[in-house]
Amino acid sequence: MIEIFELNIIKRAFIIVSVIAPLAPLFGVFLLIRRYAFLADTIAHVGFLAIALSLFLGINSLSVLIVLSIAVSVSVEQLRSKGRFPAEGSLSFFLYAGVAISVLFITFSHNTGSIMNILFGSLSTVTRQDVYLILAGALLCGAFLLRYHKNLLNLCIDEEIAHASGINTSKVKILFAVTVALSISISIKTMGALLIGSLMIIPPLTAMQICRSLRSTAVASIIFSLFSAYSGIFLSFYSGIPLGASISSILIALFLISFIIRLF
Numbered sequence: 001m002i003e004i005f006e007l008n009i010i011k012r013a014f015i016i017v018s019v020i021a022p023l024a025p026l027f028g029v030f031l032l033i034r035r036y037a038f039l040a041d042t043i044a045h046v047g048f049l050a051i052a053l054s055l056f057l058g059i060n061s062l063s064v065l066i067v068l069s070i071a072v073s074v075s076v077e078q079l080r081s082k083g084r085f086p087a088e089g090s091l092s093f094f095l096y097a098g099v100a101i102s103v104l105f106i107t108f109s110h111n112t113g114s115i116m117n118i119l120f121g122s123l124s125t126v127t128r129q130d131v132y133l134i135l136a137g138a139l140l141c142g143a144f145l146l147r148y149h150k151n152l153l154n155l156c157i158d159e160e161i162a163h164a165s166g167i168n169t170s171k172v173k174i175l176f177a178v179t180v181a182l183s184i185s186i187s188i189k190t191m192g193a194l195l196i197g198s199l200m201i202i203p204p205l206t207a208m209q210i211c212r213s214l215r216s217t218a219v220a221s222i223i224f225s226l227f228s229a230y231s232g233i234f235l236s237f238y239s240g241i242p243l244g245a246s247i248s249s250i251l252i253a254l255f256l257i258s259f260i261i262r263l264f
Helices: 002-005 008-034 040-058 061-082 088-107 112-120 128-157 159-165 169-191 198-210 214-239 243-263
Strands: none
Touching: 002 128, 002 159, 008 128, 008 198, 008 214, 040 061, 040 088, 040 112, 040 198, 061 128, 088 128, 112 159, 112 169, 112 243, 128 169, 128 198, 128 243, 159 243, 169 198, 169 243, 198 214, 214 243
């Protein structure tokens, strides 16, 4: 058991999940309130495209991932706000476009061995530079939540009332789109494009089964997320299962347990 903590890759894993795991479900709470949970999957699939493009060009994938994810997230929010497309329509377009173009880049890069790492996450692909970018991104996301959580909650509950009360709803929505994309993009290389949404959405869903207030839901979401992330590291190390799949499996188990508890 002790030798696991002597490995640099495991130390890196604990550092990364310690900042990702608390942030992801907090954003997930607001996405669920806004009925916008599909955004997480859309940005994740755009992240798939960003990593595939990076492999094709041979450049740092996390930098491209952050820029492209933010650009798409803001575009989706702008289209949604202006009513040019239904929210589900714009989300679906970017999701399918991301997957299709990703396959093209991966095919032409002749690097198909990286597909599993992209889809399900791998700590072996996370560099020291990536860790610094992840920490910086997490700091920005945390600062946004501390500064705007009350405005964001009012916006999620009733946008018209929030605007009438003096909140700059356009600014808050754009900042939320940026930080959601940032929180997802810094997590993809660890969790994988297919499973990062589970870390963002399943913990709040689990907490909602047993909590009655928003604050208790947020706190419980963080606890469930951290427990699953830390446990997932051990499960991944000893079983060889990708980290994203390990964490998601534990999250699903916790949700099923909470659902059964609620039934009785």
